[in-house]
Amino acid sequence: MLNNQQxxxxxxxxxxxxxxxxxxxxxxxxxxRLCQGPASVSELATPFxxxxxxxxxxxxVLENCGLIRTEKIGRVxxxxxxxxxxxxxxxxxxxxxxxxxxxxxxxxxxLESDDPQTVTTGQQGTRQLGETNE
Amino acid sequence: MLNNQQxxxxxxxxxxxxxxxxxxxxxxxxxxRLCQGPASVSELATPFxxxxxxxxxxxxVLENCGLIRTEKIGRVxxxxxxxxxxxxxxxxxxxxxxxxxxxxxxxxxxLESDDPQTVTTGQQGTRQLGETNE
DNA sequence: CTGATTGTTAAGCACATACTTAAGTATCGG
DNA sequence: CCGATACTTAAGTATGTGCTTAACAATCAG
Numbered sequence: 001m002l003n004n005q006q007x008x009x010x011x012x013x014x015x016x017x018x019x020x021x022x023x024x025x026x027x028x029x030x031x032x033r034l035c036q037g038p039a040s041v042s043e044l045a046t047p048f049x050x051x052x053x054x055x056x057x058x059x060x061v062l063e064n065c066g067l068i069r070t071e072k073i074g075r076v077x078x079x080x081x082x083x084x085x086x087x088x089x090x091x092x093x094x095x096x097x098x099x100x101x102x103x104x105x106x107x108x109x110x111l112e113s114d115d116p117q118t119v120t121t122g123q124q125g126t127r128q129l130g131e132t133n134e
Numbered sequence: 135m136l137n138n139q140q141x142x143x144x145x146x147x148x149x150x151x152x153x154x155x156x157x158x159x160x161x162x163x164x165x166x167r168l169c170q171g172p173a174s175v176s177e178l179a180t181p182f183x184x185x186x187x188x189x190x191x192x193x194x195v196l197e198n199c200g201l202i203r204t205e206k207i208g209r210v211x212x213x214x215x216x217x218x219x220x221x222x223x224x225x226x227x228x229x230x231x232x233x234x235x236x237x238x239x240x241x242x243x244x245l246e247s248d249d250p251q252t253v254t255t256g257q258q259g260t261r262q263l264g265e266t267n268e
Numbered sequence: 269c270t271g272a273t274t275g276t277t278a279a280g281c282a283c284a285t286a287c288t289t290a291a292g293t294a295t296c297g298g
Numbered sequence: 299c300c301g302a303t304a305c306t307t308a309a310g311t312a313t314g315t316g317c318t319t320a321a322c323a324a325t326c327a328g
Binding site: 158187192 | 315316317318319324325326
């Protein structure tokens, strides 16, 4: 089996595995859940009509590409996101923006920063384009 | 064959197919190329040690998920990106940011807009975190 | 018209992915 | 110690993915 800190693949290979991981709706839902804080394997499994081994396999995919980190304490394995890895994929996409899009982005960021609530609460006061969750 | 404006899948299914499409390094390289402007099928194929049908299959994947659009004129099929679809995936990732990350983003956008070169040239005057191309 | 270019269709193959069930192992509570 | 909890391991299966080759179709240039 692979060791857990092996996710130091170089560039292309990691992008492969991260996008691959995000392909699956179950895995994306797990990511969404973990963005709200750590959870155990069985906590993560409950929302899904799927066997526990299936969930564990999804978690292994997420861990192998560096999207999550897990730690076993006693008989419970606690899972949490590694935020930087999501940003890694996001930055690749951001680099594909057109110049016009880049200008619009800065405008949006400016408007967003105009609202102090957004900064302090951390919840989306301003809706993004596209969907924000599933 | 599927019609081209079919990519009106609802939310989850489109995210599936977009991330799925971005998994493959060949398809990502095609996207990178098309972000610099339209190209024909054989133009897109030349950099790769792969048969033409293989490239066409990749293009079909990209078109079916709405990442690119193609038009056949005479015997040449011209391919171009659909920028909004990349943004769709990017926005999903952006919605998974932590509050701290959101604050940092606005700071970056502010610093970026401080440099008029960046705005007019459209090339990255400021390097993003992570890699910007392959 | 003819032959070269540009792409298309179809069939098939090797390997990966997303599950399943069945049978473990390890910890904890009493 | 003993049974319940929380995973873990192994093996198997159905379907999907990324290619290949071979043969075909359509257009353009001379």
